Amino acid sequence: MLSKWLFRLVCLCVVIAALAVFLMRITGAENMQFFAAARYSLMLAALLAIVSALTALVYLVRKKPVSNRLLYALLIGLSPVALVAVLISDGVDAPMIHDISTDLDNPPVFAFAPQDRQPTSNSLALDEKVISIQRANYSEIRPLRLDVSVEQAIEKVEAVVADLGWQVLGRSSGPYQIEVVDRTALMGFKDDVAIRVTGGAGGAVIDVRSASRVGRSDLGANALRIAELLALLEGCC
Numbered sequence: 222m223l224s225k226w227l228f229r230l231v232c233l234c235v236v237i238a239a240l241a242v243f244l245m246r247i248t249g250a251e252n253m254q255f256f257a258a259a260r261y262s263l264m265l266a267a268l269l270a271i272v273s274a275l276t277a278l279v280y281l282v283r284k285k286p287v288s289n290r291l292l293y294a295l296l297i298g299l300s301p302v303a304l305v306a307v308l309i310s311d312g313v314d315a316p317m318i319h320d321i322s323t324d325l326d327n328p329p330v331f332a333f334a335p336q337d338r339q340p341t342s343n344s345l346a347l348d349e350k351v352i353s354i355q356r357a358n359y360s361e362i363r364p365l366r367l368d369v370s371v372e373q374a375i376e377k378v379e380a381v382v383a384d385l386g387w388q389v390l391g392r393s394s395g396p397y398q399i400e401v402v403d404r405t406a407l408m409g410f411k412d413d414v415a416i417r418v419t420g421g422a423g424g425a426v427i428d429v430r431s432a433s434r435v436g437r438s439d440l441g442a443n444a445l446r447i448a449e450l451l452a453l454l455e456g457c458c
Contacts, residue, residue, distance in 0.1 A: 270298025374425035
């Protein structure tokens with residue numbers, strides 16, 4: 222009887238977590254309610270999996286047959302937790318910031334993102350503490366200088382953004398800037414990205430700013446996004 226209920230409860234927790242993640246992705250919710258439901262469901266599933274393992278161990282010590290349901294509960298309960306752990310493992314040591322820019326002296330200013338954000342979203346104000354943390358941890362994040370005209374650089378930006386399938390919030394001129402929304406792979410959190418193109422000595426300069434709407438730490442996602450975007454722009458066309 223115990224093994225049956227442990228198995229059922231573990232399955233229920235995993236289903237609730239999966240449903241919460243699905244609802245987050247289709248609604249684009251930023252209020253963290255679905256995220257909390259997913260997190261606590263997975264935590265409970267992991268706890269029930271541990272209880273299942275301990276129950277199986279007691280049965281073995283007492284030389285009683287171990288139900289397959291206990292083994293299934295252990296596997297089903299720990300597998301999603303292990304998957305999440307693997308996905309975030311690269312970012313656990315990331316600094317507690319969620320806003321990264323290639324230009325810390327004159328970062329791109331979001332013009333369209335504030336209208337698309339929720340009142341509960343992270344602030345877009347870059348204070349000195351955030352800037353100092355980025356300088357200490359992401360010194361490799363710098364502007365991209367290309368030996369092409371501004372117009373050619375803009376064409377590169379438009380082509381890469383189209384290929385990535387990012388949602389465009391708007392474009393502005395003087396200087397050219399495009400604002401887009403990217404979503405994280407697992408939970409579907411929205412991150413705002415501003416790409417600015419200006420003229421430089423003998424070419425064009427591309428600056429990028431990437432800011433998460435929710436969460437104190439971005440687990441390194443914004444710096445990685447900027448680095449990958451600049452690599453695509455450098456090799457594009």
